[in-house]
Amino acid sequence: MASMAPITAPTGTSTQALERIGAHSHIRGLGLDDQLQPKPAAQGLVGQSAARRAAGVVVKLVNDGRIAGRAVILAGPPGTGKTAIAMGVSRELSEDLPFVSLSASEVFSLEMSKTEALTQAFRRAIGVRIKEEKEVVEGEVVEIIVDRSLTGATKTGKLTVKTTDMETVYDLGQKMIDSLQREKVSAGDVIAIDKASGRITKLGRSFTRAREYDAMGSDTRFVQCPEGELQRRKDVVHTVSLHEIDVINSRTQGFLALFAGDTGEIKPELRDQINVKVGEWREEGKADIVPGVLFIDEIHMLDVECFSFLNRALESDLAPLVIMASNRGLTRVRGTRYRSPHGVPIDLLDRALIIQTKPYSAEEIKEILNIRASEEDVDLEQEALSVLTRIGGETSLRYAQLLITTASLAARRRKAARVEVTDVRRVYSLFIDERRSTTYLEEHAREFMGDVDFEEGSTTAAAVPMETSA
Ligand SMILES: Nc1ncnc2c1ncn2[C@@H]1O[C@H](COP(=O)(O)OP(=O)(O)OP(=O)(O)O)[C@@H](O)[C@H]1O
Numbered sequence: 049m050a051s052m053a054p055i056t057a058p059t060g061t062s063t064q065a066l067e068r069i070g071a072h073s074h075i076r077g078l079g080l081d082d083q084l085q086p087k088p089a090a091q092g093l094v095g096q097s098a099a100r101r102a103a104g105v106v107v108k109l110v111n112d113g114r115i116a117g118r119a120v121i122l123a124g125p126p127g128t129g130k131t132a133i134a135m136g137v138s139r140e141l142s143e144d145l146p147f148v149s150l151s152a153s154e155v156f157s158l159e160m161s162k163t164e165a166l167t168q169a170f171r172r173a174i175g176v177r178i179k180e181e182k183e184v185v186e187g188e189v190v191e192i193i194v195d196r197s198l199t200g201a202t203k204t205g206k207l208t209v210k211t212t213d214m215e216t217v218y219d220l221g222q223k224m225i226d227s228l229q230r231e232k233v234s235a236g237d238v239i240a241i242d243k244a245s246g247r248i249t250k251l252g253r254s255f256t257r258a259r260e261y262d263a264m265g266s267d268t269r270f271v272q273c274p275e276g277e278l279q280r281r282k283d284v285v286h287t288v289s290l291h292e293i294d295v296i297n298s299r300t301q302g303f304l305a306l307f308a309g310d311t312g313e314i315k316p317e318l319r320d321q322i323n324v325k326v327g328e329w330r331e332e333g334k335a336d337i338v339p340g341v342l343f344i345d346e347i348h349m350l351d352v353e354c355f356s357f358l359n360r361a362l363e364s365d366l367a368p369l370v371i372m373a374s375n376r377g378l379t380r381v382r383g384t385r386y387r388s389p390h391g392v393p394i395d396l397l398d399r400a401l402i403i404q405t406k407p408y409s410a411e412e413i414k415e416i417l418n419i420r421a422s423e424e425d426v427d428l429e430q431e432a433l434s435v436l437t438r439i440g441g442e443t444s445l446r447y448a449q450l451l452i453t454t455a456s457l458a459a460r461r462r463k464a465a466r467v468e469v470t471d472v473r474r475v476y477s478l479f480i481d482e483r484r485s486t487t488y489l490e491e492h493a494r495e496f497m498g499d500v501d502f503e504e505g506s507t508t509a510a511a512v513p514m515e516t517s518a
Pocket residue numbers: 071072073075092093094095096124125126127128129130131132133373374375405416445446449517518
């Protein structure tokens with residue numbers, strides 16, 4: 049290992065999240081009250097109260113750091129909100145707790161072994177909260193003077209900063225002047241300067257200036273002018289994942305690999321050394337281990353080797369909470385001839401908490417479709433919503449959701465602002481659902497190419513009772 053000391057996390061990059069409308073973008077939490085009781089519809093989630101309540105208890109245990117190394121299985125028919133609830137869990141976790149989500153099939157890759165992929169996922173879901181003491185100058189800007197007489201040469205200047213008790217003038221070099229300009233710092237701002245790196249952070253505007261700057265817009269944050277000394281020692285905490293520490297310290301990887309996502313396999317010896325080092329930091333009070341959540345969707349896609357790995361990995365000191373989801377009933381465990389609930393071996397099932405999701409009532413389907421329509425900015429006529437609800441009940445919730453999107457395109461084509469029943473009818477005849485597709489294939493079997501008998505996928509419909517749509 050090159051060096052362990054300067055563990056550099058990729059900080060300082062300000063990436064802004066892209067707002068996209070994904071399948072679960074309407075989920076903002078689990079919609080529970082203070083007593084962890086689910087509200088009928090809140091934060092984007094509707095119904096499924098028992099499962100949401102159970103998930104709320106799990107979140108509480110994770111946030112308190114009390115449920116690492118356990119497994120939770122979300123089990124239920126397709127489209128009953130298992131992934132949605134997992135998303136709700138991720139939104140409810142404390143801010144710096146990692147939540148890692150993957151689909152079981154992602155584990156199978158030519159680039160790395162299954163166990164390496166799972167190990168990386170495990171270590172991504174473990175946070176290391178690193179505490180550092182920094183020396184900062186924190187105060188309200190009184191004045192910034194830049195000497196502009198020296199054209200072409202590097203600029204110099206003076207910065208006057210105060211607290212309620214003292215005032216000091218600092219000399220400014222070119223770099224600091226640039227940073228002040230970049231952050232648009234002006235007199236009346238309360239700022240913090242990290243003395244080691246020279247980084248400037250704007251904390252807000254001083255309350256004393258509140259009146260003068262009424263016109264600055266409602267997003268201006270007002271703060272008190274700091275008291276006491278200008279220079280102070282401050283504890284700063286940042287959280288990186290164990291996997292990030294692995295990658296940064298791996299000689300063959302380097303931290304650019306983190307951004308490229310191309311991390312390859314990491315040597316077990318390196319991981320052992322890092323575990324020891326992190327253990328030392330923990331004893332010295334420099335770092336805390338914060339186990340987060342690893343969510344594995346479509347768990348029945350894992351094979352028996354992966355399950356045996358999971359069983360063992362869950363027992364290690366550094367294990368997150370593993371939440372798994374499956375829509376299978378009794379089905380074959382991949383790589384064996386044995387059948388087991390959700391395709392998960394009995395020994396793993398035995399150590400898991402199982403949360404069940406149940407099919408929705410018509411009212412709930414209607415509410416979910418309504419939420420999705422507003423998420424996608426689609427204006428649905430009441431009657432069209434009722435038709436979609438009926439379709440959702442008879443086919444699947446997902447199909448009805450897809451029709452919202454396509455029907456809104458159909459409405460736009462006829463230059464209407466609202467989606468009406470005619471639009472729904474039109475797309476219903478254009479795009480068939482899974483049941484109509486199956487019926488059609490059965491009726492026209494002869495016109496298609498013959499059977500392909502996939503060795504693994506040849507489970508019969510009877511063996512997989514819940515498997516209706518994907
Ligand atoms: N209770 C709910 N409240 C709000 N939206 C929901 C709810 N349940 C499901 N949805 C939405 O319905 C769609 C399908 O649900 P989801 O993907 O969570 O089902 P699933 O149980 O994971 O299905 P599968 O087993 O097929 O993976 C998603 O867009 C999801 O956000």
